Amino acid sequence: MTVTLSATLAANEDIERRRRAGERVLHLAFGEAGLPVHPALRHKLVAASDLNGYGPVAGAAELRKAAAGYWTRRGLVTEPDLVVCGPGSKSLLYGLLLAIGGDVVLTQPSWVSYAAQADLVGSRPIMVPAPPGEGGAPDPDRVASAVLHARSQGRTVRSVLVTLPDNPTGRLATPQTIGRLVEVARELDLTIISDEIYRDLVHDTQTPFLSPADLAPERTVITTGLSKSLALGGWRIGVARLPNQDLLGRMLAIASEIWSAPAAPVQEAATYAFTEPPELVERVVRSRRLHGVVAHAVHAAFVAAGASVPLPQGGFYLYPDLGYLQAGGSVEVTKLLLNDHGIAVLPGQAFGDDPSAARVRVATSLMYGESPEERLTALTSSDPLSLPWIAANLEHLSTGLRTLSAQRTAPRRSRRATLLPTPVHG
Template sequence: MRRTDLEGHGPVRFGPPLPDDGLPVLPELAGVLAAAAGRTASEPVGGGAALLEAACGYWDRRGLPTAPERVVAAPGAPALLLALTAALGGDVLVPRPCAAWWAPYARLLGRPVFHVPTPAESGGVPDPYALLETVRRVRAEGGDPRLLVLSPADDPAATVAPPEGLHETLEAAAGEGLHLVSDETWRDTVHAPHETVLLSPAEMLPDRVTVVTDLAGAHLPTGWPAAVARFPAGAAGDGLHARVLDVLTALGARVAGPVALAAGYALTEPEPVTARITATVRLHARLAAAAYAAAVDAGAVARPPQAGRHLYVDLGPLRAGLSGHDVGDAQDLEDFLAGRLGMPAPGGHRFGDALGELRVRLSTGALLSGTDEERAECLTSPTPLEVPHVRRALTHLKSVFDELRDDAERWETPR
């Protein structure tokens, strides 16, 4: 991960990658990719017919009927968001915090980005009143807000937005004439799908929402870049679809042929893929719950993780102890925890939070480091947290947090 400024802690331009699942590649997926290794034909810009049909089936099964002419594929969600931002024009609104890759693409195009606070109970979706206030303030200052990017299943907060709160935010956005991009990369990683209601904004506001799904969320390894976007029906959606294809064409943003075949296979969701996704989600839910308990027991603050392979932790309550380690801001905390934990710990400043806030995103995949055989064992074990290498990793994580709690107690001013 590149530092922004080696001398000081200036503006963040580079974000961390999506959290990896820490597991070996599904053999059936590897087989599809290997069989396509000799393919020399280029995948069309926007995706070939087979990949687009597979994407339509994926959304049909989730209650979002889709036609191939409303779908675009690209080598990763960042390329899609860049193309959408360029096609829509205007200023961009995002939640605070938000996925680390959202804002840089707007800034690359010279578009202002405005962060809007999220409710206390979840991330990914801005507070509706704060959204209205921000839009009106930006317009009063001569700005032109047109695009709101949000996520019902969030990175970095690992939460799922309550339907009622999502509905209020969508009403506010529609009333202000905004187009919405719903990043649904993590929708298939909800930890308790039978207890958690996840709705796509496209179900509530079908004429104004473009859905973007990076397949690295649940279906493909993070090193196989592929993502799909679903556009609204109607003239406005058709025009946006065409402009996005123009941008992708100018960029030469094609999904690699072998990856496209693997992506198409994964999106049809055959039994090996669905079984692996289910097992992976179950494993990471347990890891996230254990990491959450370790952090909260030590006095840190975090929202209970509901989706994804990550946890967002606020170590502000432990600031007194951290100051003894020369940790004064999120970049210091990132460097300190990465060294102590032996795993990436990107600071909250990479997700739009203030540099002075002591927040980090921890990825549960890093707790599975080991041989392919050891990592595969975690998927089949009835007690994966007791597998030796996982138990060691969790014990180390807890010990680091406990030491920070003890340091904070020693440094606190006596009352």
Template sequence: MNSTTPPRTPRESLPAHQSHVPALPALPPSPNLALDQLVRDRRAAGESLVHLAFGEARLPLLPGIADALTAGARRTAYGPVAGREGAREAVAGYFARRGLPTEADRIVLAPGSKPLLMALQLTVPGDVLLPAPAWNTYAPQAALAGKRAIGVPVPASCGGVPEPSALRTTLTRARAEGLRPRLLVLTLPDNPTGTLASPSLVRELCALAHAEDLLIVSDEIYRDVLHDPSATPFLSPAEVAPDRTVVTTGLSKSLGLGGWRIGAARFPQGDLGRRLHDGVVAAAGELWSTLSGPMQDVAAYAFAEPPEVAARLRDAARLHGAVARAVHRIAVDAGALCRPPTGAFYVYPDFAPLRRELAARGVTDSDSLARRLLEESGVVVLAGHLLGDDPRALRFKAATSLLYGDENEQRQALAAEDPVGLPHIAESLARIAAAFARLTGRRAPAHDLSEIAR
């Protein structure tokens, strides 16, 4: 399989006697998961690939987290749907330390934040306003819930959230077309651009949400992956619009526990918050029942943030920032426009300045751009159109968190003063630079690895 675009899944025909049953939308496989499997298959066949298409934080497991899992291993019984009180109290404390006082009865735990986002889609009527581009799961979840996903442009200055005047225009147009926009999804920091909306922009969007009676879903799973928190102020919509904001988070990105599936949601106070909480709990009871017992022990430990967890969060954010800045510089040196990353572990280069050169080589859109990188250089990226971006644009998401190597190399990278200078990371960066140069027909610049992340 040489395509970076996963094949579509055909819609199955229903028997005649079931023709009255509404058909599920014909969705393709999740593109980032499909590309991750493509990389696994092709590496198993002996290919050498640079994997930039999957946003997984590869970090070594902390001893205390492993101990918490072991301690919970005998918890084999079902527990409360929303989660055990001790685990919910730990999550409430986590939010309180970030300026969001929270009662444990407003927390719901789940096997990852994805199910919580899906449960919210099922609970709240109306259509969904999304940044364009956005994480590739939001729109399919809306479709599965029978909603329309309404994209709103995200200029470079907006830190991955909709521009307010564009959001107003989109609301007017959507309502004129008979749609019912109700949910506004914000991702702070943003996936895919690796940037963060300013506090003033968050306040403006919250005021607009209040005026238009929109419910805000603030996906803050990357909150603890701000590269330099002292230089990048974070304001949660829940601080500005506490009565209409649901916050989701999890341990996949900050602590590298993606495969363990631990997520949490914080619901607002008041009647609306209680109805939303109860609706999500009702959906949870039919979808996942409860977060597994051992994982609740892990949640209780990790969200309490003992010293080893706090230190890991700092070290990981520094590593993510160093490598993301290195890839950003490579993209800019290749002639692309690219927003400087300040959070998460993504860069989102735009090769529009090189459209003429790329067109001469058969690259005319995001799909052909991603295909050429894979087929010509073995570099795997997630094409922008798979994230709701304009298919004609020459943009893609590059996830930099898979460049840290195996577990021993990850430990070296976390401890290194200059992680981009480590041989295994430097080699991957050199391959990316060569791939971008080959793509455009330019000579790859000779990077000083000691300066590349600064």
């Protein structure tokens, strides 16, 4: 087993080191929501600070009930008994891959940790690209042929994983794609794991959102958490909605031996969050708006520089293709951006993309400010792009991209001499 530190977490730690060393680095490499904790959640954590006993493995009864209500309000009637909580949806996804077993179909590209988790549990991921222009769900027809081919070679394929909306592409799979994927999953008897941690951050709430669980509740697991919509990444809380008691039993067995349960005070705060009180709904609305506005501004900067980049529809990510620079694959382009222009992104290769493609993942959420005050100001501003620190970050990005374009499209003799490929972090 050859595993390395998660690419996103490794990049984050590398950038923090560079910054401490005095480098000016625009940090677009880390999927942290970049916003402060809502005071109501802090109050709930404080009020629960006396809770120190081991609670139920599945999570506190009230938390499971609140999470069930969250999904029920989204049209997915949910039994609290089929909810399981974990210290982050990452843990739950790991547990699911272990509980379901067999190989898993992933979208190419997809979040760095899916394939790494699959490797840890001894599952071999089958990478299938999304339909053209989409992201987050593999092309259903290609899933069918890939699974049949793998099975013909004696492999056991048990699941397919989708991310709605997607990290890294920022795209949302269409209802048509989800519909066809569900048909394929039924035909091939695959469990569908639907990672919907960015669901509440679809920028335009009129965008049609279809979960596989809407069509195939009998075979779909949904995972979500509060790391993105309420910026609680460091609190470590996620929830999963399971299709049946059998998978629940296997998940609880795994959870009880690996993590027991999320921190009890955090569970109390999460219970409150999943009931969706007005002040937290408002916080999510504001967050969604900020993420959308900034992601679109960053999109414009890449387009202006000449990159091909799909318009982001949710979350705080973009996935530009910098192939026009002719500067090598994603690892080389990432190094060039970081070392010469102080712009930190992640190479598409870390997401399982073709290493020779110059696609990189850009996370926009750490542009909102360095201090909690700046971030809170960004969140409440009617025009966040005009805030000096956000404007400066955007300018840093645009200048870097413009300079790079000029350098790379100038005659070849003026180019930087050495662009040796080096391993990515993770």
